[in-house]
Amino acid sequence: MLEATDIGFAYRSGAEVVCGVTLALGPGQTLGIRGPSGCGKSTLARLLAGYLEPQRGTVHVDGEALGKGWCPVQYVHQSAIVSVDPRWRIGRIVEEGWEPDEASREALGVPRSCYDRYPHEVSGGELQRICLLRALAPETRFLVADELTAMVDPVTQADIWRHLRQRSRQGLGIVAISHDQALLRRVADSIHQMDGGRLTELEPAGAARPAFAAPGRDVANRL
Numbered sequence: 483m484l485e486a487t488d489i490g491f492a493y494r495s496g497a498e499v500v501c502g503v504t505l506a507l508g509p510g511q512t513l514g515i516r517g518p519s520g521c522g523k524s525t526l527a528r529l530l531a532g533y534l535e536p537q538r539g540t541v542h543v544d545g546e547a548l549g550k551g552w553c554p555v556q557y558v559h560q561s562a563i564v565s566v567d568p569r570w571r572i573g574r575i576v577e578e579g580w581e582p583d584e585a586s587r588e589a590l591g592v593p594r595s596c597y598d599r600y601p602h603e604v605s606g607g608e609l610q611r612i613c614l615l616r617a618l619a620p621e622t623r624f625l626v627a628d629e630l631t632a633m634v635d636p637v638t639q640a641d642i643w644r645h646l647r648q649r650s651r652q653g654l655g656i657v658a659i660s661h662d663q664a665l666l667r668r669v670a671d672s673i674h675q676m677d678g679g680r681l682t683e684l685e686p687a688g689a690a691r692p693a694f695a696a697p698g699r700d701v702a703n704r705l
């Protein structure tokens with residue numbers, strides 16, 4: 483269980499941008515978060531994945547604080563190009579995380595043949611799938627997907643989320659942050675609204691995942 487309890491965080495000496503957030507996410511659950519620009523979603527994401535330390539409250543996985551070594555909570559965001567070292571080849575980037583077997587690489591469409599290339603020699607969608615593959619080591623229990631597919635084409639978006647839903651059925655817990663309400667309704671068990679650093683539940687577990695997504699939303703309908 484990933485649990486944040488009453489966490490708060492302010493940059494430098496400013497006001498808190500995450501204010502007393504409490505949430506709990508179990509294995510195989512997907513928690514959706516939406517909210518206006520600047521309301522604190524990415525800051526919360528970084529707190530959950532241990533990139534930032536809360537100034538109050540706690541983030542625990544199974545009752546333990548996030549320690550050193552491989553973090554069981556992995557964070558992937560929309561800008562793959564700023565998540566990689568441009569001087570590293572793809573193989574080194576992927577294997578910085580773990581050594582994926584062929585099945586895992588195939589599931590995300592990352593052939594070994596691209597391992598010799600540099601980040602600028604693959605497409606944006608390919609690089610996003612590479613970053614996701616890097617994050618999905620067997621030790622990863624929770625994924626914080628921060629606008630993960632906001633900058634990729636609709637087919638790649640659907641492929642990525644189809645893969646994540648499969649991983650979710652195998653026990654991966656996912657925090658899905660997105661401005662795309664149709665996508666959240668399709669992939670999340672519950673949807674929360676963030677406003678001014680505070681999180682409130684909009685739709686409780688079971689209310690989301692309609693049989694059909696909103697008409698006209700091609701991507702959501704592909705999932």
Ligand SMILES: Nc1ncnc2c1ncn2[C@@H]1O[C@H](COP(=O)(O)OP(=O)(O)OP(=O)(O)O)[C@@H](O)[C@H]1O
Binds near residue numbers: 494499517521522
């Ligand atoms: N490193 C930083 N130093 C100082 N302030 C920051 C920093 N990162 C973010 N902020 C500020 O914290 C607030 C919350 O930012 P955050 O990125 O968490 O919002 P967000 O909800 O993810 O926004 P968006 O939807 O636009 O990505 C904003 O006012 C932002 O300007």
